[in-house]
Amino acid sequence: MNLIDIKTAYFIAYKTIIKGHKSTVSLIIFILSLSFFNLMFVSGFLSGFSDGIMQSMIDTSTAHIIVLPQEEPTRKDFIVDQNSVRAQIQTIPGIIATASHYQLGGSVAYDKEKNGKFKYVSAPIIGVNQKEEKDVLTVHENIVSGEFPDNLNKNEIILGANLSGGFDTVQTTDLGGAIVGDEVQMTYSNGISRTYTVKGIYKITIGGIGGSAFISTKEAEAILSTYNNASEIMIKVDLTKDTLDGYINKIKTMLPELKIEKYTARLSTVGILISAFDIIAVIVSVISIIVAAITIFVMIYVNAVSKRRQIGILKAIGIKESIIELSYILQSLFYASLGVVGGLIIIFWIVVPFIAIRPIPMPYGDASLTYTSLGIFINIISLIVAGILAGFVPAKIVARENILKSIWG
Amino acid sequence: MIKIEKLVKTYPGKVPTHALKGVSLDIAEGELVALMGRSGSGKSTLLHQLGLLDIPTSGKIIIGKQDVLSLSDAERTRFRLQHLGYVFQEYALIAEFTALENVYFPAQAFGDNDAKKRAEHLLDLVGLKERINHYPNEMSGGEQQRVAIARSLINNPKVLFADEPTANLDTVSSEIVFKLFQKLNKELKQTILVVTHEPEDKKYVDRVIWLKDGLIEKEE
Numbered sequence: 001m002n003l004i005d006i007k008t009a010y011f012i013a014y015k016t017i018i019k020g021h022k023s024t025v026s027l028i029i030f031i032l033s034l035s036f037f038n039l040m041f042v043s044g045f046l047s048g049f050s051d052g053i054m055q056s057m058i059d060t061s062t063a064h065i066i067v068l069p070q071e072e073p074t075r076k077d078f079i080v081d082q083n084s085v086r087a088q089i090q091t092i093p094g095i096i097a098t099a100s101h102y103q104l105g106g107s108v109a110y111d112k113e114k115n116g117k118f119k120y121v122s123a124p125i126i127g128v129n130q131k132e133e134k135d136v137l138t139v140h141e142n143i144v145s146g147e148f149p150d151n152l153n154k155n156e157i158i159l160g161a162n163l164s165g166g167f168d169t170v171q172t173t174d175l176g177g178a179i180v181g182d183e184v185q186m187t188y189s190n191g192i193s194r195t196y197t198v199k200g201i202y203k204i205t206i207g208g209i210g211g212s213a214f215i216s217t218k219e220a221e222a223i224l225s226t227y228n229n230a231s232e233i234m235i236k237v238d239l240t241k242d243t244l245d246g247y248i249n250k251i252k253t254m255l256p257e258l259k260i261e262k263y264t265a266r267l268s269t270v271g272i273l274i275s276a277f278d279i280i281a282v283i284v285s286v287i288s289i290i291v292a293a294i295t296i297f298v299m300i301y302v303n304a305v306s307k308r309r310q311i312g313i314l315k316a317i318g319i320k321e322s323i324i325e326l327s328y329i330l331q332s333l334f335y336a337s338l339g340v341v342g343g344l345i346i347i348f349w350i351v352v353p354f355i356a357i358r359p360i361p362m363p364y365g366d367a368s369l370t371y372t373s374l375g376i377f378i379n380i381i382s383l384i385v386a387g388i389l390a391g392f393v394p395a396k397i398v399a400r401e402n403i404l405k406s407i408w409g
Numbered sequence: 410m411i412k413i414e415k416l417v418k419t420y421p422g423k424v425p426t427h428a429l430k431g432v433s434l435d436i437a438e439g440e441l442v443a444l445m446g447r448s449g450s451g452k453s454t455l456l457h458q459l460g461l462l463d464i465p466t467s468g469k470i471i472i473g474k475q476d477v478l479s480l481s482d483a484e485r486t487r488f489r490l491q492h493l494g495y496v497f498q499e500y501a502l503i504a505e506f507t508a509l510e511n512v513y514f515p516a517q518a519f520g521d522n523d524a525k526k527r528a529e530h531l532l533d534l535v536g537l538k539e540r541i542n543h544y545p546n547e548m549s550g551g552e553q554q555r556v557a558i559a560r561s562l563i564n565n566p567k568v569l570f571a572d573e574p575t576a577n578l579d580t581v582s583s584e585i586v587f588k589l590f591q592k593l594n595k596e597l598k599q600t601i602l603v604v605t606h607e608p609e610d611k612k613y614v615d616r617v618i619w620l621k622d623g624l625i626e627k628e629e
Contacts, residue, residue: 318490
């Protein structure tokens with residue numbers, strides 16, 4: 001195939017499209033636009049779903065980076081002198097905020113009917129400095145009853161709705177409906193018991209945080225008999241200034257004795273869910289591409305069959321089969337390219353603005369369509385390659401037919 | 410110019426059809442020859458084999474000095490493009506191309522940069538200078554056939570084959586087409602082989618070859 005052959009193929013394709021029925025050309029482009037929209041919408045929605053859950057986990061539970069106590073050569077229970085450690089971390093450019101946590105385990109008891117019959121539920125308890133916590137995590141934004149004060153008293157506790165019960169939660173192991181102002185009894189794993197007044201209840205449905213409870217740092221230190229230490233330090237970073245791995249490397253260099261984790265290490269069942277959605281997204285995308293390819297194949301085949309006579313004439317006057325095939329590939333490329341443009345217009349000019357006006361509520365917040373430049377590029381290339389292949393095959397079939405049969409049927 | 414030896418064409422099927430049963434024929438350079446015969450006599454089949462639109466079951470076809478049946482598919486396509494002109498009964502113009510584009514396209518595909526100029530000249534020759542930018546559906550049957558003739562001449566073919574070119578035309582248009590063949594034959598020394606079933610067309614040609622049941626019946 002030389003330049004003249006390519007020019008000839010282009011000429012055939014150009015004239016066939018220009019002189020083709022405008023309604024047929026429009027219909028083909030419209031159907032391909034819908035195929036590309038389908039490909040983009042499903043992958044964007046599933047990607048948005050995964051990203052939404054992940055962001056929700058980062059915002060409410062894990063932050064971006066978690067610093068944990070030393071494990072090697074000897075395992076320690078706490079990060080010692082957390083104020084100093086956090087001050088060091090905050091010298092790294094791009095670190096937005098840090099917050100220290102004490103992790104405590106224990107059993108919560110609640111007597112709903114005040115008749116001496118307690119319901120006991122095991123729960124993780126987190127000791128936090130409320131002011132610091134609000135700079136890193138958004139639990140305070142999810143309060144459904146009471147409040148999440150900056151100055152939580154030593155005898156006050158904030159419960160997750162999955163622990164308190166009620167608020168449309170569907171837990172089998174909750175306290176059965178503790179409300180703000182009620183008293184709950186805590187028995188910690190070291191044997192210390194305390195009675196707390198419920199100050200607030202928050203509801204977070206993604207991850208395990210919804211079944212936890214928060215007490216003040218001072219109260220946690222009193223129970224654990226420690227001071228200025230931490231079970232973990234949560235770090236929020238600005239990802240526009242560095243990558244997550246970049247921040248982790250800097251922290252590791254700064255604090256080589258401590259264990260540093262990425263938020264992905266804390267995703268647990270949510271991580272499995274996200275991985276499953278990623279796999280589903282790939283499967284659905286592949287199916288969408290196959291459906292788009294079949295759609296293009298059928299349309300180009302019908303188009304090629306309806307042009308059998310033209311193909312026969314071209315062969316009769318001495319045009320090579322390869323030129324005819326290339327002309328149909330160019331036509332497919334034209335249709336697929338306009339289908340891509342149409343699909344992008346539907347997605348970014350119609351659907352995305354529509355979802356912005358009328359959001360679809362999801363457990364983690366409002367649904368969004370999430371795209372990366374690479375993802376969009378892969379979708380575009382996938383449809384165009386599918387279009388070229390789907391256009392080539394029918395053209396090859398029809399171009400191989402006997403000339404006389406092509407012309408006269 | 411054309412030498413055919415024992416050409417056989419059999420269409421397979423439950424009952425095979427023997428369209429050509431061993432035709433041998435010579436056509437000299439510059440001849441205007443008519444192939445005549447009743448429907449089913451094999452005249453169109455013979456023309457299809459000579460125009461390399463179909464492949465005979467056996468026999469030999471030599472055009473110029475080339476044994477065309479020894480060529481590969483791609484070489485046959487190229488030979489058809491470079492050396493043969495073909496005019497179909499139903500014009501076989503490309504609907505999406507204008508008259509001018511239909512004519513120059515086969516030469517353009519061959520890399521001929523002067524194709525457009527020659528196409529204009531050929532359309533002038535067939536009396537369609539004013540219709541060059543019209544599409545086939547905007548032209549009469551006679552005009553379309555003249556475009557088809559102009560197209561068949563664009564690559565200066567060694568031989569021009571015409572398969573019942575006047576079958577769909579009225580008397581006036583038919584006369585125009587045959588007079589055009591005569592003009593091409595006399596002025597350009599073009600070798601022309603035309604299939605027709607109209608006995609009155611004999612007056613336009615140098616020689617008539619009659620076919621019957623896949624064999625040459627007689628020559629006039």
